[in-house]
Amino acid sequence: MAVGEDVYCTLVMTDSYLPGAAVLAHSLRDAGTTHKLACLVTTDSLSYTTLTELRTLYNYVIPVERIGNSSPANLYLMNRPDLLYAFTKINLWQLEQFRKVVYVDADVVALRAPDELFALEDNFAAAPDVGWPDIFNTGVMALTPHMGDYNALRGLAEAGDSFDGADQGLLNQYYEHRPWKRLSFTYNCTPSASYQYEPAYRYFKREISMVHFIGSEKPWQQDRGGKKGGTGVYRELLSRWWAVWDRQLHVSTQEYVNTGRREPAAKETVKKGDEPEYSATGYPLDYQPTQDAAIPKATTAAEKHPHQADIDAMTTQQPRQRKFSDPYLNWDATRAAPPSSGKPEAANFPSHIYEFSSDTQQFRPPAAYPEPPRDMWYQVPVEKRGQPLPKIFPWEEREAQAQPTRVWVGEEEKEKELEAFGAADEFTVMADDDKDMVEPQTPVIKIDGAPWAAGGLGGVNNMKNAWDEVSGIDDYVRALTRFQKTRGNVQILSPSHHPDDAITASQPSSDAHHSSSRGFGDQSVFSPTTDSSQMPEAAMPGSEDLIERVRERRESLLLTDFPSAVERPSLPVTPAPRRRPTFWGADHEEGEDLGLPAADGVPGQEEWDPDHQLEELRRHSLIGPSDLKLPQREMPKRGRVASAVEVIPEHPPDLNPPQAVQSSTPSVSFSTPDFQPSNSAAPTGSIGSVFETLSQSRVGSTPALAVEEGPFSPLQMDRGEARSS
């Protein structure tokens, strides 16, 4: 122990005061004192278990000499022969190893820790005694140990000079002529069963630091309810002592005195005479309310309750032997302190102890992981088609023969999409698997109706070819097919029949400037070469059949109705994807097709004047003037179909024709494999060879084939529709 320490100190001379010493120590610690606790013991009168327990409760257990009263007659005056050795308390003044000692009787419970008492400068301080308030009670004392005082007190003790025969009389006599500090009663509040000044208690009770249970019957020697007839004040303060006890010790006070054990033994048998156990109601577990009080019985037959038989049965048959004991709610906080025998709330919590890994090897992933399962996909259930639909509408019921047919919204589009996807997918698989194939097959494009017209492609449903509204063209085509039927199997529209004046639709007009502004920004590219009827005869099988098809197709009068692969077989060239310069110019990185010079003889689109060309056709073709009515109306100066994609500024073609040509073909790019060559004898991919082949079939001079080096390719012009890629 440190020299000059301040300690709380108590005294235990008999085992019977062990419960008091335990509650005092716990109450001071629970109140948060910063000071150490010491206990004076007379070892010869204490059991081993008590001493052991005191060592766990107190920082210092200090054996002292027992000091008895050789003339104990005065003790009998106050009926306390048990205080025969109360003089032992004067050993406190020997404890010079401590600077200050706050002595507290073992029958005291601290409601707060009066640490401020250590700051007292007085050598001795004590609170008044309720029996005679001019003197002090020796249950709580703040003193400065001093051997001089001890020796003086020891002399008094040996003389037996004490008016009560015990330490309180001795010390009051000693300090009767010495300075001492009178402490507040709140430091040593001594309630009694007969306490009568309850208003004062109510007024000051919040300031009470310590409660001292003077008298021969100590809290641990009576039950929680206190003595019979005790005041409310006493019971209230008594419950404070028991609260500390119940919080810290879970055995009966007697067992604690006997064994020094705080927790009940594993197999505890309740002995007779022990404290009663308390149930959820606060009543002892063996408590049974009197049933007579609960259900009053009728005294005479006349007053008999109509259901008296039932009541009698209930009261008599009620099993009296059963004791209710809730396994969890065995404590009513409004009635009693927590049960002393209750288990901790988390007693049955699962516990798991984890250990650190002792593996010193670094983690190394395995060389290979197992292959993921391959057949993990969702098999879309196949819709069963062709099954008769159930009749759900009234008209279907009425008309017996009518087979119900229904088309759900969006079903048609879905089917079309699926078909188109299937075609593209087919091709992709083929291209991947047969990379060394010399001649790829041309997949069949199934176009049922115009997908763009329904808003299917890019959502542009108002796209038309500028040609479509030139009525003269329709007249021309009709006249042509009519003429063709009368003339037999001849080549259609082949300018090679007239090589000298080989003026075709795509040839630059001599007066092209007058329509130079036309076609800019038009998403549709139009050209006579797009029509399959212009394909050379040699390159096509079955001209008669073809003409018929063309005629049929013509009835739609839309150039954007694409010919099928049979009607117009693809040329053996693969159209290169053409990137158009966007408004931001961001697509120039692959711009190999930008800035290329236009092919000789290829007219710029802005130079294309349909009226003029029709006139040319009329003059040079086999159609007579009477067969064809030329349109009389003016063509608009600008593209008639508003461009939804981009607006290309107008260029005068004579300023920069090649660029103008390029910019006027805004919609020729497409990269789908739709038009792969399939039936040409020429080697695939060589435009030159194609040109050669076609030249041999005497169409080489057609301007439509002069696009070999130009920005147009026949295919691109074929697919003159807008394709937003």
Ligand SMILES: O=c1ccn([C@@H]2O[C@H](COP(=O)(O)OP(=O)(O)O[C@H]3O[C@H](CO)[C@@H](O)[C@H](O)[C@H]3O)[C@@H](O)[C@H]2O)c(=O)[nH]1
């Ligand atoms: O058998 C005993 C008796 C007393 N003590 C100790 O001595 C103290 C005093 O005895 P206690 O029973 O508390 O006496 P009180 O009933 O408090 O009686 C009053 O009278 C006593 C004798 O004068 C004083 O010591 C007390 O402080 C005073 O409150 C106890 O607290 C114990 O610390 C024992 O250890 N064992």
Ligand SMILES: [Mn+2]
């Ligand atoms: Mn006492």
